[in-house]
Amino acid sequence: xxxxxxxxxxxxxxxxxxxxxxxxxxxxxxxxxxxxxxxxxxxxxxxxxxxxxxxxxxxxxxxxxxxxxxxxxxxxxxxxxxxxxxxxxxxxxxxxxxxxxxxxxxxxxxxxxxxxxxxxxxxxxxxxxxxxxxxxxxxxxxxxxxxxxxxxxxxxxxxxxxxxxxxxxxxxxxxxxxxxxxxxxxxxxxxxxxxxxxxxxxxxxxxxxxxxxxxxxxxxxxxxxxxxxxxxxxxxxxxxxxxxxxxxxxxxxxxxxxxxxxxxxxxxxxxxxxxxxxxxxxxxxxxxxxxxxxxxxxxxxxxxxxxxxxxxxxxxxxxxxxxxxxxxxxxxxxxxxxxxxxxxxxxxxxxxxxxxxxxxxxxxxxxxxxxxxxxxx
Amino acid sequence: xxxxxxxxxxxxxxxxxxxxxxxxxxxxxxxxxxxxxxxxxxxxxxxxxxxxxxxxxxxxxxxxxxxxxxxxxxxxxxxxxxxxxxxxxxxxxxxxxxxxxxxxxxxxxxxxxxxxxxxxxxxxxxxxxxxxxxxxxxxxxxxxxxxxxxxxxxxxxxxxxxxxxxxxxxxxxxxxxxxxxxxxxxxxxxxxxxxxxxxxxxxxxxxxxxxxxxxxxxxxxxxxxxxxxxxxxxxxxxxxxxxxxxxxxxxxxxxxxxxx
Numbered sequence: 001x002x003x004x005x006x007x008x009x010x011x012x013x014x015x016x017x018x019x020x021x022x023x024x025x026x027x028x029x030x031x032x033x034x035x036x037x038x039x040x041x042x043x044x045x046x047x048x049x050x051x052x053x054x055x056x057x058x059x060x061x062x063x064x065x066x067x068x069x070x071x072x073x074x075x076x077x078x079x080x081x082x083x084x085x086x087x088x089x090x091x092x093x094x095x096x097x098x099x100x101x102x103x104x105x106x107x108x109x110x111x112x113x114x115x116x117x118x119x120x121x122x123x124x125x126x127x128x129x130x131x132x133x134x135x136x137x138x139x140x141x142x143x144x145x146x147x148x149x150x151x152x153x154x155x156x157x158x159x160x161x162x163x164x165x166x167x168x169x170x171x172x173x174x175x176x177x178x179x180x181x182x183x184x185x186x187x188x189x190x191x192x193x194x195x196x197x198x199x200x201x202x203x204x205x206x207x208x209x210x211x212x213x214x215x216x217x218x219x220x221x222x223x224x225x226x227x228x229x230x231x232x233x234x235x236x237x238x239x240x241x242x243x244x245x246x247x248x249x250x251x252x253x254x255x256x257x258x259x260x261x262x263x264x265x266x267x268x269x270x271x272x273x274x275x276x277x278x279x280x281x282x283x284x285x286x287x288x289x290x291x292x293x294x295x296x297x298x299x300x301x302x303x304x305x306x307x308x309x310x311x312x313x314x315x316x317x318x319x320x321x322x323x324x325x326x327x328x329x330x331x332x333x334x335x336x337x338x339x340x341x342x343x344x345x346x347x348x349x350x351x352x353x354x355x356x357x358x359x360x361x362x363x364x365x366x367x368x369x370x371x372x373x374x375x376x377x
Numbered sequence: 378x379x380x381x382x383x384x385x386x387x388x389x390x391x392x393x394x395x396x397x398x399x400x401x402x403x404x405x406x407x408x409x410x411x412x413x414x415x416x417x418x419x420x421x422x423x424x425x426x427x428x429x430x431x432x433x434x435x436x437x438x439x440x441x442x443x444x445x446x447x448x449x450x451x452x453x454x455x456x457x458x459x460x461x462x463x464x465x466x467x468x469x470x471x472x473x474x475x476x477x478x479x480x481x482x483x484x485x486x487x488x489x490x491x492x493x494x495x496x497x498x499x500x501x502x503x504x505x506x507x508x509x510x511x512x513x514x515x516x517x518x519x520x521x522x523x524x525x526x527x528x529x530x531x532x533x534x535x536x537x538x539x540x541x542x543x544x545x546x547x548x549x550x551x552x553x554x555x556x557x558x559x560x561x562x563x564x565x566x567x568x569x570x571x572x573x574x575x576x577x578x579x580x581x582x583x584x585x586x587x588x589x590x591x592x593x594x595x596x597x598x599x600x601x602x603x604x605x606x607x608x609x610x611x612x613x614x615x616x617x618x619x620x621x622x623x624x625x626x627x628x629x630x631x632x633x634x635x636x637x
Binding site: 025026027029030033060061062065066069089092093095096097099100101241340341342343344345 | 479480481492496497498499502505506508509510512513518524525526527542544545572575576577578
C-alpha cells in the first residue's frame with residue numbers, strides 16, 4: 001500500500017489534473033514539499049487545475065496540509081483549484097486543515113546593533129533595579145523581624161532550627177576540610193618563601209593575621225553562598241513556580257515571615273559559627289605544616305601566635321560574618337522570589353544568586369577593610 | 378490508514394500479556410492482560426491508586442516491569458532493537474497528566490520539538506503544521522509564541538495534546554486528559570478527542586476518572602482492580618456487570634446524574 005509519493009501532471013482537455021499518488025505522510029515531507037513547490041509554479045496559467053487525490057495510499061496532517069497549500073497557491077483570481085477524488089476517510093482531515101488560516105510567521109530573533117545596544121542599556125539600568133530590590137528585601141525582612149519581636153509566638157522556631165541544621169551543622173565537614181587545606185597551603189607557601197630570608201617564624205604572623213582577619217571569613221562566606229544561597233534560591237524559586245507562595249499569601253501568611261525570616265536568621269547565626277570553625281581549622285592546618293614541613297614545633301608556634309595576633313584580629317574577622325550572611329541571604333531570597341514559570345528561569349536565578357552573593361560578599365569585605373583601617377583596628 | 382480498519386480484532390495495536398509490576402513489596406499490577414484494538418478509544422478506569430497510570434507508564438516504558446510482555450504495533454518492546462523501539466516511539470504520542478510541556482520553550486517550539494528531531498522538513502512547513510495542529514486542538518495561532526507559564530490549565534492540556542499529535546501518531550496515550558478542567562472544558566476536550574480520532578484515524582488509550590468522558594468519548598472501557606483487568610467491554614456491559622466496584626461506579630449518584 002505504501003510507495004514513494006508522486007505528483008503527476010495529466011492534461012485533460014483544457015484542464016490540468018495533478019494526480020497525487022503514494023504515501024503522503026510526515027516521513028516523506030521533504031520530497032512532498034519539493035514536489036508541491038514545483039507544482040506551485042503552474043499557478044497563473046490559463047487552464048483550470050484540479051488536484052486528484054484518489055490514488056493517495058496514506059495521508060496525514062503533513063500530506064493534507066501540503067495538498068491544501070498547493071490548492072491555495074493555485075487558486076488565483078477567478079481560477080479556483082479543486083480537490084477531487086477525496087475518499088471519505090480523509091475528507092474530514094482535509095476539511096480540518098482547510099480551516100487553518102496561514103499566518104506569516106514573524107521572526108523576531110534577528111540580531112541588530114541597535115538591539116545589542118538596547119540590551120546593554122537594559123542591563124545597566126537593571127543594576128539599579130537589583131540594588132533597589134535588595135534594599136526592598138532588607139526592609140521587608142527587618143519589618144517582619146520587628147513584627148516577630150512584638151508577637152514572639154509567630155516566630156517559626158522549627159523552621160529556623162531545620163535551616164540551621166541544613167546550613168550550619170551539615171556544612172561543618174566541608175568547611176572545616178577546605179579551610180584546613182587552605183591553612184596548610186598558606187603555611188607551606190609562607191615557609192617556602194620566607195626561608196630564603198631566614199624568616200621562617202614570621203609565617204605564624206602571616207597565617208594568624210590572614211586567617212583570622214580575611215581568609216577565614218571570606219572563604220567560608222563564599223562557600224556558604226555557593227552551598228546555601230543556591231539552595232535557598234532553588235527552594236523559593238520552585239515554590240514560586242508551583243504557586244505555593246501565592247497559596248501562603250492567600251491564607252493570610254506573609255511569605256517573608258514564614259519563608260525568608262527563618263532562612264535569614266539561620267544563615268546569620270550559622271556564618272559566624274562556621275567562620276570560627278573555619279579559622280580554627282586553618283590555624284590547625286597551618287600549625288601542622290609549620291611543624292612537619294617548617295620544623296616550628298607546636299609550642300613555638302603557639303607562643304609566636306600569641307605575640308602576633310590580638311583579640312582585635314579575631315573580632316575584625318568575626319564581626320564581618322553576620323553581615324555577609326545577611327547579604328547572601330537577601331540576595332538568595334530576592335532571586336528565589338523573582339523566579340518565573342520556567343525551569344530555565346530557575347536555573348538563571350540560581351546562578352545569579354551565587355554570582356551576586358559572592359560579588360557582594362567581596363564588596364562588603366572591601367568596605368570593612370576601609371572601615372577598620374580608618375578606625376585603626 | 379484512517380479509521381477504515383476497525384475490523385482488526387485479530388491484530389491489536391497494543392497487546393499486553395501477564396504484566397507484573399512491583400514497587401518494593403507492593404505488587405501494583407499482577408498478571409494483567411490487555412488488548413487495545415486499532416482505531417478505538419479505550420477508556421481505562423479504576424479506583425484511585427489501582428495502578429492506571431502505572432500501567433500506562435509501563436506500556437510506554439517509564440516503569441520497569443517484573444514479568445510479562447508488551448507488544449505495540451506488533452513489536453515486542455523487550456526484544457526490540459533500539460531502532461525498532463525508536464520507530465514505535467515515533468508512532469505514539471503521550472499526553473501527561475500535568476501536560477509536561479517544556480517550560481523553557483514556547484508553544485511553537487514545544488510542538489516542533491519532535492518534528493525537529495525526527496523529520497527533516499523546512500521551517501516553513503513546521504510553522505504551518507504547528508498552526509494546523511493548534512487549530513485542530515481548538516487554539517488560536519496567536520498562542521504559538523507564548524510560554525507554558527502564560528497559559529491556562531485547559532490551554533496547557535490542549536498544547537500538550539498538540540505536541541503529542543505533532544508527528545501524526547497512530548496511537549495516543551492520554552493520562553487523565555480532563556482532570557482539572559471545568560465540565561464545559563472537559564466536554565469540549567472529549568469532543569476534541571473524538572473528532573481527532575475520526576479525522577486522524579487515531580487509536581486512543583485514555584486513563585480517566587471522568588464519567589462524562591466514558592459516556593461520550595469511549596468506544597470500549599476496561600476496568601482495573603486488584604492489579605488485573607476486572608472487566609472490559611462497552612458501557613452497556615459495564616452497567617450490566619455485577620462486580621461491586623463497577624455497580625457502585627456506574628450506578629452511583631454521579632453516574633445517574635450523567636446518564637440523566
